Amino acid sequence: MPVTANLVKLVDKEYQDKSLAELVDAPVAALAGVSERAATHLKEALGIKTIGDLGRSQYFRTASALVNLAEHGE
Template sequence: MAVSVNLDAVLDPEFQTVDILDLVGAPVSAFAGVSEAEAEGLKAAFGIETIGDLADNPLVRAALAIREMARVAEQPPA
């Protein structure tokens, strides 16, 4: 089963037609709103160069887990 997703809103125009498998290796500056200078900051601070690096970063993963656990904690018991 083929799955498609439109990521145009989060990607710079030159990356909007890039295959999803290739986006993993794309620079974080491929995200709309992330400048080259900001991408350099991520590289300097955390060693993040690609979208895949960002997704695999332990701090990013921990932040996502904390957010999800907090959402569950906010929900009233069923």
């Protein structure tokens, strides 16, 4: 079963018609609200260049897990 998602509010306009596979390889700045400057900082500090790198980052996964545990009980 194919999965569909409305990405209008999640990514910049030029990326809204891309496939999920293309989005994973897109630069972090393609995410709505992420500036080129912020993307540069992520690249310099953590080596994160793409949306996929960000999603797979051990730091962001750990932070997300901690937030979920805190919000939903340990």
